[in-house]
Structure formats: C-alpha cells, structure tokens
Amino acid sequence: MQHEYFILLGARSQQHPLLAWGQSYRDFLKARPVEVLEPVKLRLGEPVPPRPVMVDHHSLPSPVVSSRVKEVLEAAQLQGVQLVPADVQAGDEVLRYWLVHMWRRLACVDRKHSALTLDPTDGDILDIDKLVLDENVLREIPLQERLAFRLEEAVVHVFHRSVVDRVMSLTPPPEGLRFIPVPDWNDSSGFR
Numbered sequence: 001m002q003h004e005y006f007i008l009l010g011a012r013s014q015q016h017p018l019l020a021w022g023q024s025y026r027d028f029l030k031a032r033p034v035e036v037l038e039p040v041k042l043r044l045g046e047p048v049p050p051r052p053v054m055v056d057h058h059s060l061p062s063p064v065v066s067s068r069v070k071e072v073l074e075a076a077q078l079q080g081v082q083l084v085p086a087d088v089q090a091g092d093e094v095l096r097y098w099l100v101h102m103w104r105r106l107a108c109v110d111r112k113h114s115a116l117t118l119d120p121t122d123g124d125i126l127d128i129d130k131l132v133l134d135e136n137v138l139r140e141i142p143l144q145e146r147l148a149f150r151l152e153e154a155v156v157h158v159f160h161r162s163v164v165d166r167v168m169s170l171t172p173p174p175e176g177l178r179f180i181p182v183p184d185w186n187d188s189s190g191f192r
Contacts, residue, residue, distance in 0.1 A: 001133070001135045001138055001139075002132065002133055002135070002182050002183050003161075003181060003182075003183065004160055004161045005133060005158050005159065005160060005161070005181075005182045006158070006159050006160075006161065006164050006179035006180060006181055006182065007131075007156055007157065007158060007159075007179065007180045007182060007185040008057070008063055008157045008158075008159055008177060008178075008179055009059075009177070009178050009179075009180055010057060010058065010059045010176060010177060010178075011055070011057075011175065011176050011177060011178055013053070013055075013176070014049055015049050015051060015052060015053040016049075016052070016053055016054075016055050016058065016176050017044040017045060017048055017049055017052040017054075017058065017090075018044075018045035018058065018059055018060075019042045019043070019044065019045050019058045019059065019060045019064055019088060020042065020043050020044070020045035020046070020060070021040075021041070021042060021043075021060070022041035022042055022043045022089060023040060023041040025040075028062065028099075028101055030103070031103050031104070031105045031152075032103050033082045033101070033103055034082065034084065034101060034103075036084050036085070038085075039084075039085035039086055039087040039096070040084055040085070040086045040087070040099055041086075041087055041089070042060070042064065042086050042087065042088045042089070042097070042099075043088065043089045043090075044088070044089070044090055044091075052090065052091075054088070054090055054095060055174075055175040055176025055177075056068065056069050056170075056174035056175050056176050056177060057069065057174065057175075057176040057177035058088075058097070058176060060099065061155055062099060062100060062101065062102070062157070063099075063100040063102075063157055063177075064086060064088070064097045064098065064099050064100070065097065065098050065100060065177075066097060066098070066174075067096065067097075067098065068170060068174070069098075069167060069170070069174055069177075070083050070098035072166050072167050072170065073100065073148075073163070073167070075166070076147060076148075076162075076163050076166060077144070078147050078148045078163070079104065079144060079145045079147070080102065080103055080104020080145070080148070080149060081100060081101070081102050081103070081104065081148050082100075082101040082103060083098045083099070083100060083101075084098065084099040084101050085098060085099075086098060086099045100157070102148060102149060102150040102157055103150075104145075104148075104149045104150070105149060105150045105151065105152040106137065106138075106141070106146065106149045106150075106151065106152060106158075107137070107151075107152035107153060108133050108134045108137040108138055108151065108152075109125065109128075109131065109132075109133070109134065109151060109152075109153045109154070110132040110133060110134040110135075113132040114128065114130055114131055114132045115128070115129035115130035115186075116128055116129070117129070124153075125153045125154050128154060128156075128186055129186050130186060131156075131182055131183075131185055131186065132182075132183075133158075133182060143160070146160065147159070147160045147162065147163050148160065148163055158182070159179065164179045167179075
C-alpha cells in the first residue's frame with residue numbers, strides 16, 4: 001500500500017515562483033471546507049524570480065494549480081478536497097488558479113516504522129527522515145475517501161496513484177510539479 005501513494009512537490013526551478021497570501025488565510029488552517037464568495041487573493045512570494053514563469057503548480061505551501069489540473073482533480077471527485085478559485089497577482093496580470101484546500105486530514109504516520117524527529121515537550125513531529133504510512137489506518141478508510149489527503153501530523157499532501165496517473169496523463173504534461181513515491185520522500189525531498 002505504501003507504493004500506491006505519492007507526495008506532491010514543486011518542480012526544481014528558480015523561475016517558478018512560490019505564492020503568498022494577499023489576504024487573511026486563517027479559515028484555510030482548519031480541517032473543514034471554507035465558504036468562499038469570491039476568489040481568494042494570492043501574489044508572488046519572496047524572493048520573486050527575475051523572470052517568473054507561471055506553470056501548472058505552485059506552492060503556498062498548499063498546492064495551487066492551473067485550470068487544466070483542477071479539471072482532472074475535479075473529475076476524480078476527491079472527498080475532503082475543496083478546489084477554491086484563486087486570483088494570483090503576477091506583475092500587471094491577474095491569473096486564475098485554483099487553491100487545493102485539502103481539509104481532509106488523516107493521522108496515518110506509522111510512528112514505529114518512520115524515522116522522525118519529535119519535539120521533546122509535546123511529541124509533535126519536527127522532521128521526517130523516512131515516512132511510512134500506517135496501512136492499518138488506511139485499510140479502514142474506503143479508497144474513495146483517501147484518494148487525496150493531508151497528513152494530520154505534518155503539512156504533507158498525499159495523492160493515490162490513480163490521481164497521479166490522471167494528472168500526469170495530461171497533454172502536454174503538466175509543468176511545475178512532481179510526485180515523489182512515499183517510500184522515497186523525506187522533508188528534504190524538495191531540495192533534491
């Protein structure tokens with residue numbers, strides 16, 4: 001079951017900007033859907049590349065995706081995932097993207113088999129050197145309810161292979177993202 005899951009990361013590029021909030025984001029910190037009456041406001045995050053290239057995925061650190069990736073995610077009917085319209089201020093342009101608000105969080109880190117650095121005061125996870133998902137927890141949840149989720153224990157966005165295959169089958173292939181198999185991922189994967 002470990003090999004069925006992937007972690008979404010941004011592609012390694014100095015030209016793909018990170019994004020930052022242009023408004024309050026407190027409602028998005030909660031593990032529940034948000035009520036959105038108009039697109040959320042985002043902007044390019046610091047440091048802004050000299051010539052930013054806008055691609056199919058940017059990190060907030062929540063995933064922010066293009067309309068074509070949003071359509072694939074929407075078609076997968078991901079439970080616990082809300083696709084929120086987002087207007088990204090990029091220089092003089094305002095570009096429509098979609099914030100992937102993964103409000104479904106699963107406490108499924110296998111603490112016994114993962115390599116973790118824990119906070120000595122409260123036991124919270126500070127660093128993940130090797131991630132192992134608790135397969136017993138996952139087996140108890142129907143597949144449709146765990147196609148995409150955020151770890152409860154850390155800000156890590158997890159996708160099932162079936163969703164990854166759908167996204168990667170886009171033509172042309174999506175830019176600005178990569179999916180790392182869970183057994184190959186750790187906290188420093190974004191820098192490799």
